[in-house]
Amino acid sequence: MLNTDEYKGSVLGMEFRPDDDRISYPEGLDSVCLPGIYVMAVDVLEVEVLNDKVIDEVIDTVLHTDINYRKWTNAEIAKNPSVRQLFYSNDKIRIYFECLDTGKIEMVKPEGLSDVTKEQLYDIAFFDNYTGARNWRYIRHFLFEHVSPEINDFCFAIFDVKSFRMINELFSHIIANQYLVRISKTLEEQDWIYESARCDNDNFAVIFKDMEEDEIRRKFTELFESLSPLDQDSKYQIFFRCGVVPMRATMLMDERVADAAKLAKSLGNKINKNEILFYTEKMYDDLFWADQIRAYLDTAIANDEFLVYMQPKYDVASENLKGAEALVRWNFKGVQFLPPSRFIPFFERIGLIGKVDDVVLHKVCECLCRWKKEGRNVKPVSVNLSRKQLENPNLLEYLCRVVDSYGVEHSLVDFELTESATYEDKDYMLALLNKLKKAGFSISIDDFGTGYSSLSLLADMPIDTLKIDKSFVDRLEAKPEDSKDVTLVRHIIMMAKDLRFHCLAEGAESKSQVERLRSLGCETIQGYYYSKPVPVCEYEKLL
Template identity: 30%
Template sequence: MCKVIKQLYAQKGLATFTEREDAARFFGNRDLWESFIHPEDKPAFAKAQYQLEKGKTIRQQYRIYTKAGEMKWLKGRCIPTLDENGKLVRIDGIIEDITAEKKYMDQIEYLATHDYVTNLPNRRKFERELKTFIRQMKKDRGSLAVFHLGLNRFKEINDTLGHDVGDCLLQCIASRLKKFVTPDVMLARVGEDELAICFLSLAHINECQKLAAALFQEIEKGITIDDFSLYVTATIGISIYPHDGEDVKTLLTNANLAMRRAKEIGRSDWQLYSPLMDSETYKSYHLEKGLRNALLQDEFFIEYQPKVHTNSREIDSIEALIRWNHPEWGRVSPENFIPLAEETHLIIELGDWVIENVCKQLQQWKSQGLQTVPVSINVSSKHLLKRGFVEHVQQTLAHYNIDPSFIEFEVTESSIIQYEEHVKKVMDELKKIGVTFALDDFGTGFSSLSHLKDFEFNTLKIDKTFILHATDKGKQQAITKSILYLAHALNMKVIAEGVETKEQLAFLQKHECSFIQGYIISQPAAPQKIAEYLKRRFL
């Protein structure tokens, strides 16, 4: 074996002795070889030597340092020979330099467990290390916190400026957050625009708050990439071991739930996990499931809310509002199921159902001898983008013998901003046959004067958030006055939504808002009630 060792040293440059030094030195000093071994590998090496002395063949891998200080990996196989008294008299073995092989395997392992853009650990690595941390905390009866961090607007930056800019942005943020990394803190990239951080021995809410603030501060610093000045914000969800979960899957799931809850409340915010979030997720899941069956089970219905002349109170038009009567939860708020329908693309089927039923209702009122008025229908951008939408509207109107001028589609700026060219084309085609369009929730989204000019909306609807504060002397009132002035200057029909008080009504009359809609006139009502209104004409 000594001969093998000496040859290996001579071939690989591992020699710490000259060829004149006899291998007998190793027999005379069993600790000599151990002195070359990496300190971390010495306990395992000593244990193997003990087994060798007992007559057991050993296979082991360990590191040694050369005379030049270079580290090498060795793989050894040693076969002992014992005499009749069980005493070790001979060792035969082979030692192989596997440094290159080890480097290759380490590289493969690194690629498998790290993100290639940021060089941060990936989700697989994070979960593995978190499992180790949990075992340690269980043993020490300690706690740890998992921060799930989502970057806001990252996808928009990727889509508009390109993936190269997006990658540089991620690298910059990762570099900033690495300052938090210590032996007790692990940072990883766990999704396209999501990072995760694990902090050991962290549970108190004040500590979480301070750390979240520090993370926000680093992320929200301005970044310049290729002459683009970028500003991104983040949303953070936090779960704590063992309070919010005792295993990797539960902690990550709950931190993710908390992050999504924080996004609902407002970007650049953080939330601690709460069990209530699970119940909301449960309800959301079952609402989605129920939404798919609701059309088949005839659970939807439509209520109508009149829009009247501000001074005369004569009914000018009516807005159709879809409602859902869930068999288990009763009436479900549109604020809950409409976004869900948008996400699942069921909004297209819902939109078709509303158009069909509005036309059917108009035909019914007409057959009752009532003097009908135009009905407005909220329509999403996904519905407008549906192939054959114009043809479907025309066919439905023809089927129920409804004049196109009795249909108005309400759209929001936020729903058309990404597909302006296509939406404008659809609107122009429908306008040609007599359908009108209203710009809904004006002032709350991406309000642009160019949209009023280019799309040529027939009606402008002032959002109820402005009407709520219209009587307060401040910015909201000034904005409301400006919108009214703008609509008059463009010869647009303007309707104020959400009018509830006499003071609001007086303000709108004073500033010549021609039409109003809200509880001061009527709540959304069933078709039978609207039929009574149509007989009266004035409310």
């Protein structure tokens, strides 16, 4: 039956291939990827029409003649769900049976398969039944058959529609499906594209002629702009995320080309912007590193390798300590201190950052509890909440349970959310923030000015502190009072005060920046001018 892969969960048909030394057949037969379907005339099977009789004969042959198959009877298959593909082989051919992706392994003979001609089977195998476009199997076939170090005069790309789910929710699934058809037809009309396919949902793949990077960017920018806005609503803008692999710049072959394109695409993180990202060898190195630390994360937590550092916050007017932000450092395997940039982005990308955030929260609560028992002048500590944590429907209950287990007052814990995180699912976010606020926690919006929050949403948020991003603070250096940069920061501070938010500036490193922020009315500063992030033992001396 047809091979399944990450883009397709349904299967139909049967595959006959001549034995081929170029194809790797791994031991155990737990994974074999072959390009598409072929019904081929071979010495032992003259097949022109694939029908029930032929299938029965093949299965009977397998059951009674192949010693490799006999140990995988249906009874055994049920006990060995890891075995995904079975085969009959002799000197001439190998026959593959791919099981339906139903969670258990069983031989399935699909209904309606009788009297399917080669042409009909080809259409079933290689075309998307909704859009009429070619499908992922066809592209896989191309990559297997045509990609080699000698053939590299083309490029490969995979792209998707950002926030495609919102089109379904706002306009209906019918409109969303019509839009997918529009994308497919538009791709077919491009004279620079050799082949295109709808992979699954809103994912599309294209094979196109080799061009310089700037020209590729221009082509895709024009393509994406032609597909936005939505036909049904000219005000609704649509944005895309695309990963590109120029074949002349890589030694990758077969499905690794697609993996590289998907890797590049996955690095896109802007919301209201088209992104065209090119695969580089550094991405591969980063992927290898991500796999390493993913596998080691639980061991690192068990070994207590994640350390909390505190960066103090100071009142601008009095220069008194106001609190701190908890930051994480990794004593990797006890031999190397890793800065956050070496692991946080990777854990965010692979969805494991929540585990690190949990460690930080427990360590912060442990410190707050100890400081209170020691009679110190305890100040609030900020703890970051990642997007992954925000997706947890039981987040509030979890946070309260952890904080309460240490006997820490909720008012001493300030939860920081990035501005971009608040943009997703606004109703859910507002409800969550209101619950956090009602529970007695403080809330800060981090990196303000770098995301896409609307001002109306900001006005509705029950937040306590607006943190101005360091990029704005850097622009204040040696700028005249009437410059645009100074004016922008001044109005952010004024807006924060008018909305009754506390205003904190991040990343002040010089006296001139501090003086300028003080003159503009900023109340609190967190930056190297006052202190870099320090170990807990150093910070607690300030309390």
